[in-house]
Amino acid sequence: MISVTPIETEKPSELARDISERLNAAIREHLLSAFAPNNIKTLRSFPALEAADLLGVSGQFMRKVHSEGTIPEPKEIRNGRRYYSAQEIWDARQVLEQSSRTKGRYLPGRREGEKLxxxxxxxxxxxxxxxxxxxxxxxxxxxxxxxxxxxxxxxxxxxxxxxxxxxxxxxxxxxxxxxxxxxxxxxxxxxxxxxxxxxxxxxxxxxxxxxxxxxxxxxxxxxxxxxxxxxxxxxxxxxxxxxxxxxxxxxxxxxxxxxxxxxxxxxxxxxxxxxxxxxxxxxxxxxxxxxxxxxxxxxxxxxxxxxxxxxxxxxxxxxxxxxxxxxxxxxxxxxxxxxxxxxxxxxxxxxxxxxxxxxxxxxxxxxxxxxxxxxxxxxxxxxxxxxxxxxxxx
Ligand SMILES: Nc1ncnc2c1ncn2[C@@H]1O[C@H](COP(=O)(O)OP(=O)(O)O)[C@@H](O)[C@H]1O
Ligand SMILES: [Mg+2]
Incomplete structure (x- = not known):
């Protein structure tokens, strides 16, 4: 419950501190539990088409690399549909980059001589x-x-x-x-x-x-x-x-x-x-x-x-x-x-x-x-x- 005891002091420094303490306690108790029950952020998974799009390949290409075993199947498959975690997309980048003829296609980050x-x-x-x-x-x-x-x-x-x-x-x-x-x-x-x-x-x-x-x-x-x-x-x-x-x-x-x-x-x-x-x-x-x-x-x-x-x-x-x-x-x-x-x-x-x-x-x-x-x-x-x-x- 939010405490409704009136604030006793008129001293601005104490008043500000008091308001801050109550607000923080209320945020902890009410807002955080409503918005993020366990308070740990997690990232959603990405449907196959979106993942393929991020990797810059077609859905067909993804099915092919899965069936060839180049890229492991994602952990999450629901109703026959694949969902990728962002980490799985990162891992796929590493593998695909190694066999790619165009360097930097899957890992487009900086190369030698390119500054941060x-x-x-x-x-x-x-x-x-x-x-x-x-x-x-x-x-x-x-x-x-x-x-x-x-x-x-x-x-x-x-x-x-x-x-x-x-x-x-x-x-x-x-x-x-x-x-x-x-x-x-x-x-x-x-x-x-x-x-x-x-x-x-x-x-x-x-x-x-x-x-x-x-x-x-x-x-x-x-x-x-x-x-x-x-x-x-x-x-x-x-x-x-x-x-x-x-x-x-x-x-x-x-x-x-x-x-x-x-x-x-x-x-x-x-x-x-x-x-x-x-x-x-x-x-x-x-x-x-x-x-x-x-x-x-x-x-x-x-x-x-x-x-x-x-x-x-x-x-x-x-x-x-x-x-x-x-x-x-x-x-x-x-x-x-x-x-x-x-x-x-x-x-x-x-x-x-x-x-x-x-x-x-x-x-x-x-x-x-x-x-x-x-x-x-x-x-x-x-x-x-x-x-x-x-x-x-x-
Ligand atoms: N493109 C947008 N459409 C709708 N609301 C936005 C958009 N960009 C920012 N806001 C809202 O405006 C508020 C201020 O944005 P914020 O990024 O915190 O500004 P700043 O960091 O410059 O103070 C935020 O509450 C955010 O939800
Ligand atoms: Mg800001």
């Missing part, structure tokens, strides 16, 4: 879909055979919870803060954890990460500049990943700027509303100023891609379409062609800390699901093409 892709999603407007876009890209890349490292740079930990870890309630392990703090930093490998989603590792976050803001103001110095901290941590593990996706906090502090200094490409998610567009203009003005400051201090900023992503796109909403056209006219191909559609399929999924890729199609209105998924796939494909371009493949 470090993509940051940033905008100081809260609710511009930074976290939603980051998790969808992470899932897209992992399902397509890339080794993904997700980094949560937001002390609020939305990305961390979407990766199946509840940052404030049950998690007290190391976070990205431990890898970038000034006093005896931990090895990055100790911070990174595997997730329930094959192909995705996570450098998690929780509230403590905000210490980096305070510490940087005091400890950053020419020998240990704050803007090199993330890049140096990443350098320790770079061989193990193809792409790093960094979610950012809704402000332009030391964390966001340190991310910018490590990134090889930037995406600024933007909701097409007047307020968001003007706040983004201010954000970029400030970001530009800070980029100048850290460049003077020796940072070398260079981006393969620096793009706007229109999020929560509403094709039938005239004012938002006008703003989108305005942005495209002004910035042309700096605005990504694909947009993330505004969809109840996405907001419903994120309520359950899921991406559209985790939702079972038959549990939603199909047309709604299909539109949302197609739009997220298009965003993923476009970023994937930019990644290949950065690798010099196109």
């Amino acid at each position: 892709q470090i993509w940051q999603l940033m905008n100081f407007k809260g609710g511009s879909s930074k976290s939603t876009s980051t998790i969808h890209l992470a899932h897209y890349f992992a399902l397509h055979g890339y080794r993904v490292l997700a980094i949560d740079l937001d002390p609020q930990g939305s990305l961390t919870s979407m990766c199946g870890i509840n940052p404030e309630i049950e998690f007290d392990g190391l976070t990205i803060y431990d890898a970038i703090r000034y006093d005896t930093p931990a090895p990055m490998a100790d911070v990174i954890m595997p997730t329930y989603f094959p192909g995705i590792s996570l450098a998690p976050s929780r509230l403590l990460l905000s210490e980096f803001e305070t510490e940087s103001a005091v400890h950053s110095n020419p020998d240990q500049p704050f803007f090199l901290r993330i890049g140096e941590a990443l350098a320790q593990v770079e061989d193990q990943y193809d792409i790093v996706l960094m979610d950012s906090p809704p402000q332009l502090g030391f964390l966001t700027i340190a991310g910018m200094a490590a990134a090889t490409s930037l995406i600024v998610p933007l909701t097409p509303s007047m307020l968001d567009v003007s706040s983004t203009a201010q954000f970029l003005e400030l970001a530009g100023a800070y980029m100048g400051v850290i460049e003077e201090a020796g940072a070398q900023l260079q981006y393969d891609h620096f793009k706007f992503l229109i999020t929560r796109d509403e094709p039938t909403d005239v004012p938002s379409q006008q703003l989108t056209s305005f942005m495209r006219a002004l910035f042309q191909d700096r605005v990504m062609t694909a947009t993330a559609l505004k969809s109840t399929a996405i907001s419903d999924a994120t309520m359950l800390k899921q991406s559209i890729y985790e939702v079972v199609r038959s549990e939603m209105t199909r047309s709604t699901y299909d539109r949302a998924k197609e739009s997220m796939d298009a965003v993923g494909r476009e970023v994937e093409a930019m990644v290949h371009d950065a690798w010099g493949r196109n």
